[in-house]
Amino acid sequence: MVKKFTVRSNLCQEPSPPLPAAPLPWGEGGPPDGGPGEASVASGTEFLIGLRWFARVLLAAAFILVLRADRKQFAAEGPLFRPVELNVGDSQDVELSNGKKVKVKVLHLEEIRDELCSAVRRAHVRVEVNGESMTLTSATYQLPVTIAGVQVDCPITKGYLRDSELNHWGLAKDVRLRLWPAGSPWIPLGAFVYPVRQRWFASATQMANEPVFVDGGDIPGSRKIYYHYGLDIGGSEGNVEVVSATDGLVVSAGLQVLPGHKDTPVDPRYDVVYALDDQGWYYRYSHLKTIDAALRPGQTVKMGQKIGVLGKEGGSGGWSHLHFDIYSRQPSGKWGIQEGYAFLWASYHHQYAPKLLAVARPHHLIWSGRKVLLDASLSHGKGLRYQWAFTDGTTASGAQVQRLYKRPGSYSEILKITDADGNVSYDFAVVQVIDKETPQQLPPTIHANYSPTFEIKPGDPVTFKVRSFRTTDGNETWDFGDGSPLVTVKSDGNVKPLAPEGYAVTVHRFKKAGHFVVRVERSNKQGPKAVAHLHVLVGN
Numbered sequence: 001m002v003k004k005f006t007v008r009s010n011l012c013q014e015p016s017p018p019l020p021a022a023p024l025p026w027g028e029g030g031p032p033d034g035g036p037g038e039a040s041v042a043s044g045t046e047f048l049i050g051l052r053w054f055a056r057v058l059l060a061a062a063f064i065l066v067l068r069a070d071r072k073q074f075a076a077e078g079p080l081f082r083p084v085e086l087n088v089g090d091s092q093d094v095e096l097s098n099g100k101k102v103k104v105k106v107l108h109l110e111e112i113r114d115e116l117c118s119a120v121r122r123a124h125v126r127v128e129v130n131g132e133s134m135t136l137t138s139a140t141y142q143l144p145v146t147i148a149g150v151q152v153d154c155p156i157t158k159g160y161l162r163d164s165e166l167n168h169w170g171l172a173k174d175v176r177l178r179l180w181p182a183g184s185p186w187i188p189l190g191a192f193v194y195p196v197r198q199r200w201f202a203s204a205t206q207m208a209n210e211p212v213f214v215d216g217g218d219i220p221g222s223r224k225i226y227y228h229y230g231l232d233i234g235g236s237e238g239n240v241e242v243v244s245a246t247d248g249l250v251v252s253a254g255l256q257v258l259p260g261h262k263d264t265p266v267d268p269r270y271d272v273v274y275a276l277d278d279q280g281w282y283y284r285y286s287h288l289k290t291i292d293a294a295l296r297p298g299q300t301v302k303m304g305q306k307i308g309v310l311g312k313e314g315g316s317g318g319w320s321h322l323h324f325d326i327y328s329r330q331p332s333g334k335w336g337i338q339e340g341y342a343f344l345w346a347s348y349h350h351q352y353a354p355k356l357l358a359v360a361r362p363h364h365l366i367w368s369g370r371k372v373l374l375d376a377s378l379s380h381g382k383g384l385r386y387q388w389a390f391t392d393g394t395t396a397s398g399a400q401v402q403r404l405y406k407r408p409g410s411y412s413e414i415l416k417i418t419d420a421d422g423n424v425s426y427d428f429a430v431v432q433v434i435d436k437e438t439p440q441q442l443p444p445t446i447h448a449n450y451s452p453t454f455e456i457k458p459g460d461p462v463t464f465k466v467r468s469f470r471t472t473d474g475n476e477t478w479d480f481g482d483g484s485p486l487v488t489v490k491s492d493g494n495v496k497p498l499a500p501e502g503y504a505v506t507v508h509r510f511k512k513a514g515h516f517v518v519r520v521e522r523s524n525k526q527g528p529k530a531v532a533h534l535h536v537l538v539g540n
């Protein structure tokens with residue numbers, strides 16, 4: 001307990017999400033010194049100073065009221081985008097949030113399914129906006145793109161519904177599009193924060209309709225597919241603070257529920273918090289190890305306020321992550337998922353202003369002997385150089401690289417991006433390869449994480465946790481990438497997903513500053529291996 005508390009207090013020293021930059025009501029030069037002064041024998045000068053101070057307090061109060069009114073305004077006007085649902089061949093006139101009108105048409109829809117379980121891996125939508133046409137890729141870590149004075153994205157297409165248990169998206173037609181004015185933020189910046197106090201892509205994620213895979217759930221065969229419509233952010237169990245993304249009303253905290261939310265997405269569970277914002281969107285924070293004691297249904301929660309601690313409770317599949325999702329009314333009138341990857345991206349950029357972010361996701365699932373296209377083109381940065389280092393020791397360069405996988409295993413391919421100023425960022429492309437001859441012999445999968453993820457100094461203790469799935473053979477071996485000896489640990493192989501000691505834990509101290517690519521792997525007795533990488537930045 002004490003140890004965990006120590007790590008938590010480190011987390012508190014992480015850079016807090018800055019609130020929107022606002023001019024100080026008293027202008028430059030800081031707040032006035034002292035209070036209103038001695039009231040008893042106020043000289044003329046003292047009286048004037050008192051008056052000025054009083055005026056400043058009034059100004060400050062007025063400013064806070066304006067700021068609040070501003071927030072309310074956001075809520076009153078609703079989101080900055082306009083959603084539309086269209087069948088292929090249909091067109092519609094849409095009034096954007098700035099009053100401008102555009103004509104949008106869906107020309108074509110193509111959904112690409114994999115060979116192993118026929119899950120949609122890519123959906124391409126040909127759209128026409130004000131007579132200009134382009135092809136969008138639906139969800140799967142894509143961000144809105146600009147065409148004809150409009151930003152547009154495609155959160156969902158109908159093919160995903162064919163093999164899902166439920167229509168989580170509330171989609172009623174072939175395609176849903178969201179449209180923003182060109183140059184508009186995607187969410188009101190300053191009214192939404194990244195919901196975990198953790199570095200971007202510090203661990204595995206399952207997002208934007210990617211089939212779930214970390215716990216070994218992406219397997220061959222015909223069945224219902226769990227396309228991850230929510231936002232799973234992997235992290236270190238018990239060590240990562242989860243915060244409220246927005247201001248809101250707590251509707252449920254664990255099994256305590258506020259009455260009056262029947263026929264809404266609220267479905268209470270011991271490890272889940274639901275909050276409702278001013279525009280009627282429900283936010284779900286799931287798999288929490290603990291829920292903050294201060295949260296009570298009926299109370300308000302502030303943006304950035306602690307909700308709880310990241311865990312693997314409930315239906316997590318045994319891997320530690322925050323499941324965060326957003327539900328709102330959709331054009332169909334039904335409740336449905338509001339795709340949130342772009343919101344996470346925008347809020348993280350607003351809070352932390354990273355110069356570069358490498359993106360090598362979503363993961364891939366292929367038969368052995370097949371090729372896969374590794375794609376880094378969703379990375380963020382200017383004038384980027386892309387370098388790849390593969391699990392077999394070979395390397396390549398370029399934003400897109402095609403690669404053949406002969407042997408089964410869970411691969412993690414290193415992507416490094418560099419800009420002209422020498423800034424770097426890393427991500428890791430997960431490729432799960434299954435042997436076509438023995439598809440029932442599934443290679444292991446693996447989840448690794450570390451904490452803290454910000455502000456690590458040479459000599460600081462860093463906690464590394466790992467858990468393997470689909471095997472109880474062998475051990476996990478860590479290579480911290482700093483020349484230190486390998487460290488062997490053994491996780492439980494996810495035999496009991498909710499086992500409190502399921503992850504194997506080790507603490508490492510980096511002696512020097514730098515970027516470290518940490519590797520951990522485990523094999524089963526047939527030989528196939530699961531590999532994971534983590535990028536650890538140690539500063540001076």
Ligand SMILES: [Zn+2]
Binds near residue numbers: 232322323
């Ligand atoms: Zn989830």
